[in-house]
Amino acid sequence: MSAAPIHLGGERLMLDPAGVLHWPARHTLVVADLHLEKGSAFAAAGRFLPPYDTRETLSRLALLLRRWKPARIIALGDSFHDRHGASRLPPTELEALHRMLSGIEMLWVLGNHDPEPPEGLPGQAAEEVRDGPLVFRHQARPPASRFSALAGGEVSGHFHPKATMPTRVGGITRPCFVADGRRLVLPAFGAYTGGLDARDPAIAGLFPRGARLFLLGRERLFSMTAAPTGQPALTGTAPG
Amino acid sequence: MGTLPEPFAAWFAGRGWTPRPHQLALLRAGQAGESALLVAPTGGGKTLAGFLPSLVDLARNPRPGLHTLYISPLKALAVDIARNLMAPVEEMGLPIRIETRTGDTPQNRRARQRADPPNLLLTTPESLALMLSQPEATEVFAGLGAVIVDEIHALAGSKRGDQLALALARLGRLAPAARRVGLSATVAWPEPLRAFLSPTGDPEGVRLVQVRGGAPPELSITLPEGRLPWGGHMGLASMPEVYRRIREARVTIVFVNTRAQAELCFQALWRLNDDALAIALHHGSLTVEQRRKVEAAMAAGKLRAVVATASLDLGIDWGDVDQVIQVGAPKGVARLLQRVGRANHRMDEPSRAVLVPANRFEVIECTAALEAVRHEELDGDPPRPGGLDVLAQHVLAMACHAPFHPDDLYEEVRRAAPYAALSRRDFDDVLGFVENGGYALRVYERFRKLFRDAEGLVHVRDQHVARQLRMNLGTIVETPLVKVRLRGGPVLGEVEEWFISTLVAGDCFIFAGQTLRFEALDGVSAVVSRGGEGEPRVPAYAGSRMPLSTWLAARVREIINEPRKWRLLPAAVQDWLKLQRKQSMLPPKDGLLIETFPRGGRWFLVAYCFEGRLAHQTLGMLVTKRMERAGFGPLGYLATDYVLATWSAFEPTEVDRLFEEDILGEELEDWMAESSMLRRTFRNIATIAGLLEKNHPGQEKRPRQMTMNADLIYDVLRKHEPDHILLRATRQEAAGGLTDVARIGLLLARARGRIIHRPLSRVSPLAVPALIEEGREWVAGGAEDALLAEAEALVDEVTGGAELFSGLLADVTEGVRIRPRDVDKPRHRERPRRNRFIRSAPKSLGQA
Structure with a gap:
């Protein structure tokens, strides 16, 4: 496994091919859109998805905790699929979560799916987290005007970006990071999270001068560039 | 020989008709309360034969209530038949009420039909399933006297057929006295259809009435002027000839195999249409109004030709059609005959039809089909077990109708022929899935859709569940x-x-x-x-191509093998085969020819198996797996009806090792599970079974609505509960539909020790069609990451390796803009090629 370094707001960050971000200077692991208990949310609506998504997501997260040994985790919102998600955690998963987070500072950034702090779980909840030159929020904030630049850097989730890389046998689609020097959007980490094409105006509009995409691979990332915007809208629905 | 009672006899006589023997046979069966299957060519007065016993009975004993239920695979057919029945009923002044019930029937009429059903109700399998899920079904169907299933050959063996069989089983309980009538086009094997129709699942309970065809059809093959195409399935080169024939006939139906082909042929014909003949287009993606308009114009004799897909295969009677042109290979003998039967709807005159093959292999295939018709040999698929996803839908629908006991429902379901061999374990697991997902981890108890009372009866939780079911009823999974x-x-x-x-x-x-x-x-x-x-x-559509019947594929092999039979073929095809004999060799009768050659930076391997596309698909998965292990770096493969072609990064050597019989044993299941086919199968099964929401055509997507990705569910389920009922259903369907493992076993056994490997320096004549074929399967696994790395390196070359993580990117991004058409792909992650569904219109079209 090899992580890729990028610089954002002057900070050196590591992009992990599993779809998470590590900030070595602050011993911080950043993860977006866990959507825990999405399966049970669907089950309540009459669609019995396999009830293993939380277990699957947490076991992948546990692996990353062993890899990076962070002192702090920032979850960039939509950590639960709905506002009652935390209360539906099965006992084994709840216990696993407590065990995983012991000795780690946990910051729950609130998202549109989980606008309230998760009950009964360790950690602090916040609308956004500022640390040094970086700000961590659920959804990227478009610049107020095209002349106002972000000071520092912004790290966010929400959009579940994915991208298709053309290869000699056709396109291959993977979840991806989207970045320019000021802004970084993380792919969704949850087991049942689909994606939105990074060319969609909802994402591309955040990167008017183009971006670099990092597609997730098994052992490494594959990078390609995204054109500056100005392309017509093709598909319009942003995932929640 | 019986006669018709009055007023029917007078009505027949008034039109100068005499009742046909099969019409009288069905009348006798009806009067004796017996079920019957009528197998007759198109145009035999089949539908009237089916209804005659009911009309006679109702004329004799007029009474209110539902008497006869008619089920058609097509909405339009049901509507058309209803209209056709009105005429005799009105002319004879019979006190019979006839109505249709389809997805288009307005809500208030549906409600009225529930309270006061008509005597004859004409409907579709989906609407029937809906009616049976309602609490009133018991009263509505209690007095039912007869069930007529039209075009039964088109329903049996499909998921819609499974659904209908289950509905029939339920009708058998609600109205045990109702006799059944099946109407079928000519088929090779009527036994499975009898079983399908039978109230017990046993064919013996159904009387078989078979009508031998009248005059044999007159069939011919026509080739394009000039060069005979190597590949492609569109047949555009032949359009001048097709146009000439349209001009010479009164009314022509031009049948094609896909909607994309229909569009292209239609355009090509209009470019040639100097006489401004009225030529119309008919396929399943056009709006209903447009299709109805074309059908009406056709019926009114205002059209000279219509270019149509399978959307016109069934049903509606055109009367005046005097010529059928089939563009592209017919893919099956029975299907060809049915299309041919669209011409000249009178049994005593021969139907006239022309086959227009689109490429060289299709010429051989058309020749083989003609031979088969001449020898009156039909092909057909053996029956397959009913889908467990359809059963899941049915179980929930039955609970919505009324509480049931699992033992009773199990017994009832097994009276449907496709489910005759259903195990109790599968039934219970399906029931468990409907109840609460059926997962080993029982965390959905509080969301359960069904609950059991003290007596063991299963009830549906609430009306919300019933509403959701009715929204999702049906087995046709539409792509968005x-x-x-x-x-x-x-x-x-x-x-x-x-x-x-x-x-x-x-x-x-x-x-x-x-x-x-x-x-x-x-x-x-x-x-x-x-x-x-x-x-x-x-635009092309997933899954729109019919596979060649394996039986016809075998005949093709026979012709290629027998130079004496080549005289049946046109000169260009003979030359092609001779060229193959010279540059490589002809595929031997026993044994297996395998060619390898380099092309475009990859190594190709072409195996001439002639086992049909479905068997080749499976073989492709297995062979590429072994290639991966041998270090050849397989990238993909393609299965046609005739050959399997693979391509790899490195030259395949010792190819006979790739085709050893033991490839069937090793990791077959693991490999299959990774395949894009199983993922597609799973998506359909999960949707029909109610796990995923169905796409409702035209329905506006609510903002922020998240569609569930079936691939992600499949991966999680496979990892945590590989024996879950939905995965079992997926494997069962794949084994029946796509992976004819036994067939491959026979092929490999036959080829053992007789594999002939021809390393060539370039592509052989016979391999050319395969290389320009669409429909590639993608090799999953390690190769994908390797390809990404390669593509990334290529982009880096363009950008000079400039890595700009801060500052402006615009200066490098201009040169490597990703054009959407570079990445055309269907939504499935595992099938990333554009070739499969999209083709640019051939140049010749623009120039014609």
């Missing part, structure tokens, strides 16, 4: 569609969403018989304008 709307004008029809997503403003494509320019996507529709520059593309 987008309406195509002219700017400031009408909706022209629907194309698949992914196709639209590959267009940028200004791109043009052919649809509904015109060249359209894509402007923008507005909510649920693609706004287009007429005209446009550049090479138009053609």
Whole structure:
């Protein structure tokens, strides 16, 4: 496994091919859109998805905790699929979560799916987290005007970006990071999270001068560039 | 020989008709209360034969209530038949009420039909399933006297057929006295249809009435002038000849195999149409109104020709058609005969039809089909077990109707022929799935849809569950569609969403018989304008191609093997085979020819198996797996009806090791599970079973609605609960439909020790068609990451390796802009090629 370094707001960050971000200077692991208990949310609506998504997501997260040994985790919102998600955690998963987070500072950034702090779980909840030159929020904030630049850097989730890389046998689609020097959007980490094409105006509009995409691979990332915007809208629905 | 009672005899006589023997036979069976299957060629007065016993009975004993239920695979057919029945009923003054009930029937009429059903109700399998899920079904169907299943050959053996069989089993309980009538086109094996129809699942309970065809059809093959195409399935080169024949006949149906082909042929014909003949287009993606308009014009004799897909295969009687032209190989003998039967709907005159093969292999295939027709040999598939996903839907529907005991429902379901061999374990697991998901981890108890009372009866939880079921009823899984709307004008029809997503403003494509320019996507529709520059593309549709019947494939092999039979073939095809004999060799009768050659930076391997596309698909998975292990770096493969072709990064050597019999044993299941086919199968099964929401065509997507990705569910389920009922259902369906393992076993056994490897320096004549074929399967696994790395390196070359993580990117991104058409792909992650569904219109079209 090899992580890729990028610089954002002057900070050196590591992009992990599993779809998470590590900030070595602050011993911080950043993860977006866990959507825990999405399966049970669907089950309540009459669609019995396999009830293993939380277990699957947490076991992948546990692996990353062993890899990076962070002192702090920032979850960039939509950590639960709905506002009652935390209360539906099965006992084994709840216990696993407590065990995983012991000795780690946990910051729950609130998202549109989980606008309230998760009950009964360790950690602090916040609308956004500022640390040094970086700000961590659920959804990227478009610049107020095209002349106002972000000071520092912004790290966010929400959009579940994915991208298709053309290869000699056709396109291959993977979840991806989207970045320019000021802004970084993380792919969704949850087991049942689909994606939105990074060319969609909802994402591309955040990167008017183009971006670099990092597609997730098994052992490494594959990078390609995204054109500056100005392309017509093709598909319009942003995932929640 | 019996006679008709009055007033029927007088009515027949008044039109100069005499009742046909099979009509009388069905009348006798009906009067004796016996079920019957009528197998007759098109145009035999089949439908009237089916209804006659009911009409006679109702004329004799008029009474209110539902007497006869008629089920047709097509809504339009049900409506058409209802109209046709009105005429004799009114002319004879019979006190019989006839109504239809389809998805189009307005809510208030449905409600009235529930309270006061008509005597004859004409409907579809989906609408029947819906009616049976309602609490009133018991009263509505209690007095039912007869069930007529039309075009039963088109339903049995499909998932719609499974659904219908289950509905029939339920009718057997609600109305045990109702006799059944099946109407079928000529088929090779009527036994499975008898079983399908039978109230007990046993064919003996159904009387068979078979009508031998009248005059044998007159069939011929026509080839394009000039060069005979190597590949392609469109047949455009033959359009001048097709046009000439349209001009010479009164009314022609031009049958094609896919909707994309229909669009292209239609355009090509209109370019040639100097006489401005009335030529129309008919396929399943056009709006219903448009199709009805074409059908009405056809019936009124206003058209000279209609270019049609399978949308005209069934049903509606055109009367005056005097010529059928089949463009592209017919793919099956029974299907060909049925299409041919569309011409000259009178049994005593021969039908006239012309086959127009699109490429060289198709010439051989058409020749083989003609031989088969001459020898009166039909092909047909053996029955397959009913789908467990359909059963899941049915179980929930039955609970919505009324509480049931699992033991009773199990017994009832097994009276449906497709489920005769259903194990109790599978039934219980399906029931468990419907109840609460049926997962080993029982965390969904509080969300359960069904509960059991003290007596063991299963009840549905609430009306919400019932509503959700009724929204999702049916076994046809639509891919997401987008309406195509002219700017400031009408909706022209629907194309698949992914196709639209590959267009940028200004791109043009052919649809509904015109060249359209894509402007923008507005909510649920693609706004287009007429005209446009550049090479138009053609939207195509997943799964629209029929596989060649393996039986016909065998006949093709026979012809290739027998130079004496070549005289049946046109000179160009003979030359092609001779060239193959010279440059490589002809595929031997026993044994297996395998060619390898380099091309375009990859190594190709072509195996001439002639076992049909479905068997080749499976073989392709297994062979590429072994190639991966041998270090050849397989990248993909393609299965045609005749050959298997693979391509790899390195030259395959010792190829006989790749085709050893033991490839069937090792890791077959693991490998299959990774395949894109199983993922597609799973998506359909999960949707039918109610796990995923169905796409409702044209339905506006709510903002922020998240569609569930079936692939992700499949991966999680496979990891945590590999024996879950939905995965078992997926494997069962794949084993029956796609992976004819036994067939491959026989092929490999036959080839053992007789594999002939021909390393060539370039592609052989016989391999050319395969290389330009669409429909590639992608090798999953390690190769994908390798390809990404390669593509990334290529981009780096273009950008000079510039890595700009901060500052401006615009200066490097200009040169490597990703054009959407570079990444055309259907939505499935595992099938990333554009070739499969989209083709640019051939140059010849623009020049014609």
